[in-house]
Amino acid sequence: MSDMNTDFFQRKLAEFKASQGKLKAATEMSTNSLHASYEISLLVAKAKKPYSVAEELILPAAVKLAERMADKKAADAIKTVPLSNDTVCRRIDEMAGDIVEQVVDKLKQAGSFAIQLDESTDVSGQAQLTAFVRFKDENDIGEHILFCRPLPGKTTGEDIFNLTDTFFTEHSLDWKCCSHICTDGAASMTGQHRGLLSRIRRVNPDIETMHCIIHREALTF
Known part of the structure; x- marks a missing residue:
């Protein structure tokens, strides 16, 4: 047994x-x-x-x-x-989201950063807003695309600000940390009363602005 x-x-x-x-x-x-x-x-x-x-x-x-x-x-x-x-x-969406989170983490670690905003229309006629960011990455200068999102409705300065501000809010980014912004010379960007820059100055009066050099060069030809 x-x-x-x-x-x-x-x-x-x-x-x-x-x-x-x-x-x-x-x-x-x-x-x-x-x-x-x-x-x-x-x-x-x-x-x-x-x-x-x-x-x-x-x-x-x-x-x-x-x-x-x-x-x-x-x-x-x-x-x-x-x-x-x-x-x-x-899978692609997940990897893209992970890259954005990595970039956002680096922006927070850097303490300050500069962005460049550009609005363009894709082949379907949809206006797209693209944001590029530049920041100090340890002992180097990092550059990366921050987001590319469709603009709902019109392409006014208010619409562009709202879309960018929504991204900042979603990722807990502070406008005070955005030290510089670069745009083209379109009225929606630089308008004194309703332009994007005037809207941004309400939340960050100390931000430095500049007209995109490449765009200015293109206007000379």
Whole structure:
């Protein structure tokens, strides 16, 4: 009876260890698939390709390569990488959000920063506001795009300020820390009463302003 009990428990222990091994392997595969999903989504974003290209072209091509160059097991592992259109879109949004948070953290650490705002119209006719930021990054000067957002309604100075102020509020940025701002010479930017700069001076009277040198150069030709 004692031998039977010993055999039983040893068998159960072996089954338990085997199940642990399978769980570990599945977890490692899931982690690798997740990492691969993010890496491929980043490639899609950098190449400016439609999100669907990952599922429709990249994944099938990778599976074919694995079948030819490796084995079926490798091909089956590649098939587990989530690359649907919605997944790639979500991955890119998550990475973009993470980059923004990193930049915002650096702005807060720097204590002061300068921004450049530019409004332009995309191919669909939608006005887009782009903000670039410059700041002290340890022993270097950092430059990065801060945001690019569609302008709702008109492109007045008030609209531009409200959109920028909303971003500042969302990320707990203080206008007092914005030491300089650079814009073009459009009335919506520089208008004395309703322009963006006059609106910003209400919240930060000490801000320094300048007309974009590149824009001024373009006006001379």
